Amino acid sequence: MxxxxxxxxxxxxxxxxxxxxxxxxxxxxxxxxxxxxxxxxxxxxxxxxxxxxxxxxxxxxxxxxxxxxxxxxxxxxxxxxxxxxxxxxxxxxxxxxxxxxxxxxxxxxxxxxxxxxxxxxxxxxxxxxxxxxxxxxxxxxxxxxxxxxxxxxxxxxxxxxxxxxxxxxxxxxxxxxxxxxxxxxxxxxxxxxxWRASPWSQCEESELRKVVQAAFAQRRKTLRNNLKGLIDGAALEALGIDPGCRAETLQLSQFIEIANAVNEQT
Structure with missing residues (x-):
């Protein structure tokens, strides 16, 4: 030794x-x-x-x-x-x-x-x-x-x-x-x-990072406020996500759905 x-x-x-x-x-x-x-x-x-x-x-x-x-x-x-x-x-x-x-x-x-x-x-x-x-x-x-x-x-x-x-x-x-x-x-x-076989749907990682960073920018604010400029309340509702909730209540799969929606808009 x-x-x-x-x-x-x-x-x-x-x-x-x-x-x-x-x-x-x-x-x-x-x-x-x-x-x-x-x-x-x-x-x-x-x-x-x-x-x-x-x-x-x-x-x-x-x-x-x-x-x-x-x-x-x-x-x-x-x-x-x-x-x-x-x-x-x-x-x-x-x-x-x-x-x-x-x-x-x-x-x-x-x-x-x-x-x-x-x-x-x-x-x-x-x-x-x-x-x-x-x-x-x-x-x-x-x-x-x-x-x-x-x-x-x-x-x-x-x-x-x-x-x-x-x-x-x-x-x-x-x-x-x-x-x-x-x-x-x-x-x-x-x-x-x-992950070798990821349990998550694939998304553009740069969009996921951008969405997550914005969603948690001010933890006490709602998704509607924090994601303003990326996605509107109606688009969140179309994903089955309440725009009045806070980021800490969302599952990872829901952040991926938002990231994909944002990516489709651009």
Missing amino acids: AKRPGTHIPRKRFGQNFLVDQGVIDRIANAIGIQEGEHLVEIGPGQGALTERLAPTGCRLDVIELDRDLVAGLLAAFSIYPGFKLHSADALKFDFSSLAEDGRPLRVVGNLPYNISTPLIFKLLENAAIIQDMHFMLQLEVVERLAAQPGGKAWGRLGIMAQYHCQVEHLFDVPPAAFNPPPKVQSAIVRLTP
């Missing part, structure tokens, strides 16, 4: 909270269920706590680390594994399609910094066609939004777009004490598995 990088003071500007609880690390590795020959991508390996479980499995492992102070230690610890490759880069700017040239789908994992988790997930959803699944440590609130159902405050743009692309599973929660330094929020592990 490789020796992990040594002491590193977590940096607030990178949103660093290093996972140190071995029981939680084992549970994450077991949830991922790595098989020899698979292609894994770890975002933000930090001090290599999870990398230590991934690298010896015989998989191809690309890790993406922004903090250059961690790079030398990661290379020293894990370069002994032939499938290991480190990319000193910002995951938000990284070209994930460049890793899929061997034809193997990517299995993406990571303890995502809370300050970039939502934009990074949206970026990865754009690459869903080349991804087998994703396992992430996120702020519990973000996982609840990803896995939300209509009718609650957590239901919104993130959950709708994630569920349009993926099956979302909230696997288990992780307490602050599992990290150094302990964050001020609860965390959770989520699995996102891109």
Whole structure:
């Protein structure tokens, strides 16, 4: 087993909270269920706590680390594994399609910094066609939004777009004490598995994003008000949707119907 990088003071500007609880690390590795020959991508390996479980499995492992102070230690610890490759880069700017040239789908994992988790997930959803699944440590609130159902405050743009692309599973929660330094929020592990046979009707994704963003722009307002300029009340009624209701009451399938109607109008 490789020796992990040594002491590193977590940096607030990178949103660093290093996972140190071995029981939680084992549970994450077991949830991922790595098989020899698979292609894994770890975002933000930090001090290599999870990398230590991934690298010896015989998989191809690309890790993406922004903090250059961690790079030398990661290379020293894990370069002994032939499938290991480190990319000193910002995951938000990284070209994930460049890793899929061997034809193997990517299995993406990571303890995502809370300050970039939502934009990074949206970026990865754009690459869903080349991804087998994703396992992430996120702020519990973000996982609840990803896995939300209509009718609650957590239901919104993130959950709708994630569920349009993926099956979302909230696997288990992780307490602050599992990290150094302990964050001020609860965390959770989520699995996102891109649909191979989608349960949803197809639509122009750009229209769906536009409709959802507008519908939730002011949550307390009705669909009639928020979607003004995209679709009128009569057209909503023709779809069987009450223009006087709020966006949080609609099913994903209804947002898809609205997006298709808007697309037909243009």
